[in-house]
Amino acid sequence: MAVIGTGLIGTSVALAAAAQGVSVYLSDRDRTAARTAAALGAGRAQEPPEPVDLAVLAVPPSQVAAVLIACQGRGLARAYTDVASVKAGPEQAVLGRAPDPAAYVGGHPLAGRERSGPLAARAELFRGRPWALTPHPLTSRAALDRGLELAELCGAAPVVMRSREHDEVVALTSHVPHLLAAVMAARLRDGPAGVPLLAGQGLRDVTRIAAGDPRLWGDILRSNARAMAGVVQELRADLSRVAAALDVLAEADDGARDQGVRTLEELLARGVAGLARLPRPGAGPPEGRAALRVLVPDRPGELARLLGAVAAFGVAADDIAVEAAEESGLSVRIPVPTADAERIEAGLDAVGYAVQVRSPANWTALSKR
Ligand SMILES: NC(=O)C1=CN([C@@H]2O[C@H](COP(=O)(O)OP(=O)(O)OC[C@H]3O[C@@H](n4cnc5c(N)ncnc54)[C@H](O)[C@@H]3O)[C@@H](O)[C@H]2O)C=CC1
Numbered sequence: 375m376a377v378i379g380t381g382l383i384g385t386s387v388a389l390a391a392a393a394q395g396v397s398v399y400l401s402d403r404d405r406t407a408a409r410t411a412a413a414l415g416a417g418r419a420q421e422p423p424e425p426v427d428l429a430v431l432a433v434p435p436s437q438v439a440a441v442l443i444a445c446q447g448r449g450l451a452r453a454y455t456d457v458a459s460v461k462a463g464p465e466q467a468v469l470g471r472a473p474d475p476a477a478y479v480g481g482h483p484l485a486g487r488e489r490s491g492p493l494a495a496r497a498e499l500f501r502g503r504p505w506a507l508t509p510h511p512l513t514s515r516a517a518l519d520r521g522l523e524l525a526e527l528c529g530a531a532p533v534v535m536r537s538r539e540h541d542e543v544v545a546l547t548s549h550v551p552h553l554l555a556a557v558m559a560a561r562l563r564d565g566p567a568g569v570p571l572l573a574g575q576g577l578r579d580v581t582r583i584a585a586g587d588p589r590l591w592g593d594i595l596r597s598n599a600r601a602m603a604g605v606v607q608e609l610r611a612d613l614s615r616v617a618a619a620l621d622v623l624a625e626a627d628d629g630a631r632d633q634g635v636r637t638l639e640e641l642l643a644r645g646v647a648g649l650a651r652l653p654r655p656g657a658g659p660p661e662g663r664a665a666l667r668v669l670v671p672d673r674p675g676e677l678a679r680l681l682g683a684v685a686a687f688g689v690a691a692d693d694i695a696v697e698a699a700e701e702s703g704l705s706v707r708i709p710v711p712t713a714d715a716e717r718i719e720a721g722l723d724a725v726g727y728a729v730q731v732r733s734p735a736n737w738t739a740l741s742k743r
């Protein structure tokens with residue numbers, strides 16, 4: 375395998391492949407980056423002596439087509455993929471200009487860090503994360519298979535889709551969030567002197583990704599401008615409504631204030647509903663879940679005792695939903711993997727809990743996020 379571009383992502387791919395016994399050849403226009411990756415154990419910083427099965431282009435989106443054309447020109451590999459965060463633009467350039475577009479399948483691991491360069495690389499970066507593959511109509515079966523093998527080699531879960539659909543989704547899930555993190559973090563620069571004294575975890579959660587390399591992110595954002603523009607316009611409409619509601623709340627009488635509060639609460643509720651669409655980390659696919667229901671009596675410490683019991687089966691308190699039971703006590707819904715449901719039911723039974731209902735769970739509805 376060859377990796378061109380030995381920064382964060384290229385070196386992480388190379389480390390994961392090398393750890394599985396694959397021979398990896400590394401190159402980068404910055405020779406120090408390639409040598410550093412080699413020194414980390416990611417492979418050899420030299421041209422392969424003969425064509426490799428797969429070349430992975432781990433360069434910024436705007437560079438993908440030009441690097442592919444150069445690689446195909448010298449017969450570097452039998453198949454090619456990339457890892458760029460944007461897929462339609464590079465694909466179009468490849469289809470228009472590359473000598474052998476059929477040997478290329480677009481790729482994008484949905485995992486990364488806010489640091490760049492080979493020293494930030496981690497072999498396990500992609501484990502359990504989605505890896506988009508975006509075959510175009512000319513992509514050969516062999517090229518798609520090499521892309522699928524790469525995702526699996528890195529421990530990621532391949533997701534096959536068209537490049538345009540990919541770009542629309544990541545505009546909403548990755549690129550506009552990055553922009554918003556930057557817009558928020560930029561406000562801090564000119565904020566009051568108390569900012570460093572009163573910075574909480576929420577602020578860090580919302581701004582962490584703003585630390586990403588501005589040159590790389592400038593390349594990503596301009597390469598997906600079309601898909602991002604629609605999302606930003608919708609956000610502008612939301613923010614305009616919020617700004618108007620806040621003006622009303624700051625100035626107006628009680629009647630008008632009610633309307634302002636409703637506008638804010640409606641937006642906050644939409645936010646909670648939107649979060650419910652995200653899978654919880656490690657939650658797995660919705661179909662493999664079941665729900666257990668346990669009645670907990672109204673006695674101090676009883677719920678803590680149940681939480682301790684389910685923790686032993688790997689169920690976190692955060693995953694559990696609680697509601698008042700009909701007569702007294704609490705009705706506790708415990709989502710569990712279907713495959714483990716009987717074992718957990720028996721385990722809870724053994725420590726004195728009667729599991730009342732077991733049903734296939736609508737995981738999204740059950741999840742409190
Ligand atoms: N940073 C992140 O969290 C993620 C990035 N990606 C994508 O991965 C790709 C690489 O990003 P990172 O590894 O984060 O960046 P990086 O800046 O750490 O590494 C990029 C490397 O490519 C090299 N390079 C640039 N143009 C080149 C060219 N024409 N020929 C040879 N080498 C060249 C640079 O010298 C640098 O070493 C980008 O397309 C990015 O969109 C994908 C998933 C996550």
Ligand SMILES: O=C(O)C(=O)Cc1ccc(O)cc1
Nearest residue numbers: 459483484485486487488583
């Ligand atoms: O740092 C994070 O949490 C990320 O989500 C990183 C990331 C950045 C760019 C991508 O194209 C994919 C993933």
